[in-house]
Amino acid sequence: MDDKADVWQGTLALMVLKTLEAMGPLHGYGIARRIEQTSGNVLALNYGTLYPALLRLEQEGAVESEWGVSGNGRKAKFYKLTRTGRRQIEKETREWERTTAIVARFLNPAKERA
Amino acid sequence: MKRIRVWSSRLLGSFRKNRRDRELADEIDSHLQMHIDDNLRSGMSAEEARRDALLKLGGAERTKERYRDRSTFPLIESISQDVRFAARQLRRSPIFAITAVLMLSLGLCAAVSLFAFVDAALIRPLPYPRSERLVYVTEKNATIPDANLSYLDYVDWKQQNTVFQSLDAINSSGYLLQSGIGSISIRGAHVTAGFFRTLGVKPLLGRDFRPGEDLAGAPHVVILSYAGWQQLFGGRKDALGQTIRLSYVPYLIVGILPQGFQFALRGNALVWTPLDPSGPCESRRSCHNLAAIGRLNDGVTIQTALVNMQAIAARLEAEYPDSNRGQWATMLPLSESIVGRVRPILLTLMGGGLLLLLISLVNVANLVLSRSEVRRREVAIRTSLGASTVRLFVQFGTEASVLIVSAAIAGLVLSVWLIKAFTGLIPTNMLAGMPYLQGLGLNGHLLWFAAIAALIAAFLFSLIPSLHLKFSDTGAGLAEGSRGSAGRGWQRLGGHLVVIELAIAAVLLVGAGLFTKSLNRLLHVELSFRPDHLATLSVAAPRYKNDERLLNFEEEVENRVARLPGVQSVGTTSLLPLTYNGNTDWIRLVGRPYNGEHNEVNERDVSVDYFKTLGAQLLRGRYFTAADDPKHANVAIVNQAFARKFFPNDDPIGKRFGDTRLSPKSIRQIVGIVADIREGTLDSEIWPAEYLPFKQSADNFFSVIARTGPDERLMLPVISTAIARIDPEIGTLDQASMIDRIHDSPSAYLHRSAAWLVGGFAGLALLLSVVGLYGVIAYSVNQRTREIGIRMALGAQRRNVRGLILGEAGRLTIRGLSIGLSCSIVAAILIRKLLFGVSSWDLPTLGAVALLLGMGAILASFIPAERAASVNPVDALRIE
Numbered sequence: 002m003d004d005k006a007d008v009w010q011g012t013l014a015l016m017v018l019k020t021l022e023a024m025g026p027l028h029g030y031g032i033a034r035r036i037e038q039t040s041g042n043v044l045a046l047n048y049g050t051l052y053p054a055l056l057r058l059e060q061e062g063a064v065e066s067e068w069g070v071s072g073n074g075r076k077a078k079f080y081k082l083t084r085t086g087r088r089q090i091e092k093e094t095r096e097w098e099r100t101t102a103i104v105a106r107f108l109n110p111a112k113e114r115a
Numbered sequence: 116m117k118r119i120r121v122w123s124s125r126l127l128g129s130f131r132k133n134r135r136d137r138e139l140a141d142e143i144d145s146h147l148q149m150h151i152d153d154n155l156r157s158g159m160s161a162e163e164a165r166r167d168a169l170l171k172l173g174g175a176e177r178t179k180e181r182y183r184d185r186s187t188f189p190l191i192e193s194i195s196q197d198v199r200f201a202a203r204q205l206r207r208s209p210i211f212a213i214t215a216v217l218m219l220s221l222g223l224c225a226a227v228s229l230f231a232f233v234d235a236a237l238i239r240p241l242p243y244p245r246s247e248r249l250v251y252v253t254e255k256n257a258t259i260p261d262a263n264l265s266y267l268d269y270v271d272w273k274q275q276n277t278v279f280q281s282l283d284a285i286n287s288s289g290y291l292l293q294s295g296i297g298s299i300s301i302r303g304a305h306v307t308a309g310f311f312r313t314l315g316v317k318p319l320l321g322r323d324f325r326p327g328e329d330l331a332g333a334p335h336v337v338i339l340s341y342a343g344w345q346q347l348f349g350g351r352k353d354a355l356g357q358t359i360r361l362s363y364v365p366y367l368i369v370g371i372l373p374q375g376f377q378f379a380l381r382g383n384a385l386v387w388t389p390l391d392p393s394g395p396c397e398s399r400r401s402c403h404n405l406a407a408i409g410r411l412n413d414g415v416t417i418q419t420a421l422v423n424m425q426a427i428a429a430r431l432e433a434e435y436p437d438s439n440r441g442q443w444a445t446m447l448p449l450s451e452s453i454v455g456r457v458r459p460i461l462l463t464l465m466g467g468g469l470l471l472l473l474i475s476l477v478n479v480a481n482l483v484l485s486r487s488e489v490r491r492r493e494v495a496i497r498t499s500l501g502a503s504t505v506r507l508f509v510q511f512g513t514e515a516s517v518l519i520v521s522a523a524i525a526g527l528v529l530s531v532w533l534i535k536a537f538t539g540l541i542p543t544n545m546l547a548g549m550p551y552l553q554g555l556g557l558n559g560h561l562l563w564f565a566a567i568a569a570l571i572a573a574f575l576f577s578l579i580p581s582l583h584l585k586f587s588d589t590g591a592g593l594a595e596g597s598r599g600s601a602g603r604g605w606q607r608l609g610g611h612l613v614v615i616e617l618a619i620a621a622v623l624l625v626g627a628g629l630f631t632k633s634l635n636r637l638l639h640v641e642l643s644f645r646p647d648h649l650a651t652l653s654v655a656a657p658r659y660k661n662d663e664r665l666l667n668f669e670e671e672v673e674n675r676v677a678r679l680p681g682v683q684s685v686g687t688t689s690l691l692p693l694t695y696n697g698n699t700d701w702i703r704l705v706g707r708p709y710n711g712e713h714n715e716v717n718e719r720d721v722s723v724d725y726f727k728t729l730g731a732q733l734l735r736g737r738y739f740t741a742a743d744d745p746k747h748a749n750v751a752i753v754n755q756a757f758a759r760k761f762f763p764n765d766d767p768i769g770k771r772f773g774d775t776r777l778s779p780k781s782i783r784q785i786v787g788i789v790a791d792i793r794e795g796t797l798d799s800e801i802w803p804a805e806y807l808p809f810k811q812s813a814d815n816f817f818s819v820i821a822r823t824g825p826d827e828r829l830m831l832p833v834i835s836t837a838i839a840r841i842d843p844e845i846g847t848l849d850q851a852s853m854i855d856r857i858h859d860s861p862s863a864y865l866h867r868s869a870a871w872l873v874g875g876f877a878g879l880a881l882l883l884s885v886v887g888l889y890g891v892i893a894y895s896v897n898q899r900t901r902e903i904g905i906r907m908a909l910g911a912q913r914r915n916v917r918g919l920i921l922g923e924a925g926r927l928t929i930r931g932l933s934i935g936l937s938c939s940i941v942a943a944i945l946i947r948k949l950l951f952g953v954s955s956w957d958l959p960t961l962g963a964v965a966l967l968l969g970m971g972a973i974l975a976s977f978i979p980a981e982r983a984a985s986v987n988p989v990d991a992l993r994i995e
Binding site (some may be wrong): 031 | 141173178
């Protein structure tokens, strides 16, 4: 249970960071919606899990937060990517690509042998 | 790095919890609002929009909880909650809290303070480098297991041994220091040149003795102790190179010893001079006045070294049968020779302290237990709401820790004070022999000890209630007014604890009784003289040597003192009674076969009025007279032990004895027999003794005893001044009344401190165990109120009920007493060497302890028994 959550959380963190990189400062709800859209609405995100993930990123120094006003006039907390966050994206992207490459080799062993 | 940042942020989060919570609530709120807005825009009804938003979030509360877990440490959170909860609980029952903390801190204080002494004396090494390689070497013979070493034997030992890196000797002495204000007597020590190098001590200033400075004819040099430097020169650097006059001989100051330096075996010397091999004692092989210390070669064990020394002693015995017959070598680790004597008493006292700690632990455990019983329902509720056993254990542990930490702090503070008080109570002359007590106080070892004791206590106090409550049924706990079988179980456990307490109290009481009795026996041991109203001091006149002045010296001192108003009579002796068995002479009886054995007898050179002044009874023959001088025949008075040993069947009066060769000059005739004056310490045996007339064996150092009408303590300075007025070359030292000598003597001191300490522990233990018994019985009466009501309703008389409760208390008491008394006999056998004139099986003591504890127990159970007997059956049945 814990292990799965960790993996999930790891990928969720990367998604959040990439979203912020693409969209600029954004509030939690916006991030959630954006992740859903990007995944082509395939991913059913439990919005509640987003906030602990954001807190962790903030504790790690990857994002900063500030209260502001949303597009339709609601008060909301905006998250912004930091320099540390950008470095983390690079690192995690590399790791993710490596992992998927390894998994891909297992999924398509025949191709590898040929 | 990242982890540190996260942790510190979370730790910070623990403190800014409220703000975070508010912020999160706001954030979630804004999230939901935005989501609902979107949903409404896409055409949902208001109700639908709200439900969908909440659903997608996965519940607002759950989100907050997950968030909270991440923003702080849940463990810290729950611990700080527990601490606050525990503090609140304890505040709510202040009597329990105060009693528990008080008892625990008392127990801890007793154990920690005694441990401080044990640590200082027995655990920490001596303050010399590689002190475990240092040994104390000396001679022994059939009568004296730890005799002095003769200089000539020492020289042979030093040259012939193959086991020591170095072997050096020391001899304590007194000096008269000449200064502007006259002569002051000070303590000094003679050492061979390598003494400080063997110990591994370097002078603070100046230099050590050089090899050869301890040979005859070497220039006179002196090294001052730090205290001597401070006293004589106020710590001025220019002391080096100056000259001081010690007993009229100029000595050049070449060095100052470091501040902490002490050498316990020979007390506090202010001045250290090289040993003079041409002294009157040093030139005779049969004169023993030294102690030696050696540093073992690497790889040599003390056993090997002893074998080597014994071989040398055997060679010397064969070579010099006259002086060395029966003189063997003996050896101990230096630390052993210093602390060996106090070890048994320290360990005994430590044992007492630990027992007190144990009893206080047991008592508090009992309190904790009865509290946990009261809280049964609270715990049952918590358990049924899902608290795990571990969680309960942690909670009880927290409560116990709050108690114990407070108790430990209080106990440590108390013990710092107590250690100071104990050290202050040790007489200075004894403190000099215990350099390891210097700077005694709180240190790492003590804190460790206290911490371990506290940990054990914490474990015990959290284990007991959680175990107790775990095994009891939750449902029963919840049931209204349940006081079912678990109450019985607790009662049984509480009963066991009380039995342990009573047993410990019995052991401590018996110990205290035995020590008190020993002390009493010791202080009332037969002295064969009247110790009251005796003023004593010693007199030294180092410049009087073998001349007319020496002979008249003693007479002059006696005359001057006798003329003082308030002085009834005066006598002198070479060594005061109650000092030690020693300063012996080897005698040989005229007209008896002799095979060369050493007949060792105490030799005391006394004045004409000595026995009369002491109040010692002359059994037969005559006292000395003024005519017993060098011009007349040599005479001697002997004690009863002498008469019994050497003349079991005939009358000693008129018989003659001499030295081992019966040299004509040494032959003397026995003219009287006196009672066995106790020359040795209070707890030592009576040795045969010969008393010689002072004038036939004159010396320039002797002790004066004056019997006074008024308080002898007030007379001492008067006497001292009168003697000093005779001649500025006379010094006086060691003033004390005979009664004070008896009371401050090491053996009396050890017995007294043991009696007081163990007595104090026993008193506390008695109190604690009686209170513990009261608690158990009172609780039992409480539990059985309904049962008692039924019994009475069925016709039981009040006295039956009273008997029921008293019987319960009686059974516990009898079990506690019988275990305690059997344990105390074992304990008494273990400490029998410390007892004086009392056997381990002292029935009066055992009986008195049984009586005392029994009375305490009756007292403790009387009140609850009365309450039980006064139960109104109707009320009892109506309860609940």
